[in-house]
Amino acid sequence: MDVFSRTFLPAAAEAGVAIPTVSRHLPVFRRCVEPDDTTVLVTRCANPDRPFAGDFILLLTPRRLVVTHETRMLRRLRLHLNAHLRHLSDVTWSPDSRQTALEVAATAIDGVRERFRVRVPEPDRVWHFDALFKQVFHERPKALTI
Template sequence: MDVFSRTFLPAAAEAGVAIPTVSRHMPILRRCVESDDATVLVSRCLRPEHAMSGDFLLLLTYRRLVVTQETWVLRRLRLHLNANLRHLSNVTWNIDLRRHAVDLAATAVDGVRERFRVRVAEPDHVWRVESLLRHVFRERAAQPGGDRPVAAAVGA
């Protein structure tokens, strides 16, 4: 079993993503991520400015951010975002403890600002998601060649 497979399933289970959802999205995710790339975060999410656009699944690894979309009516899957972390700029996140959510935003290489809301079941999980984002994006910014600005906003 490769690194991606070994780390993806536990991360999906930790986030409470159902196995049927994981199974539907896995072929798309598998094409986007290298087999030696470890999964950091898997979560269902939504796009706050496009509330009726369907369900999204967010995958964050140490190298990539991948978001897939499933339409509500026909349940069709499509790749929404597949970005190398080096190509993302102005990555920010905001904690909303009242909604048990973390709002993540990043500007993709094509200049489009992408926004996602990651909702979690427990208030403590908000801090877990925030620590994972901080770990991946701040660590990348601190590495040589990690030249992308990263900011985090924390609010309640």
């Protein structure tokens, strides 16, 4: 069993994503990440710019940010965002423990600003999700400048 397979389901369970949902999205995620990628976070999210668009699932690894979209009516899956972290700029996130949510935004290489709102089941988990984003985005090795 590869690293992605070993870490994906526990990360989804930690965020409270149902197994049927995870099972539907897993084939799309598997095509986007390497087998040796460790799953940091798998969670449901919403797109504030498209509030009635359907469900989004966010996958964060130390190398990639992948977001899938499932339509409400026909439950069709499509890849919404698949970006290597080095191709994202101006990545921000702001935890809000009062509303038990985390706002995440990033600009993709094509210049499109993506925003997502992650609902967190418990207020103390907001800070855990915040720590996961810090781990991935602040502890990346800096590029050498010569």
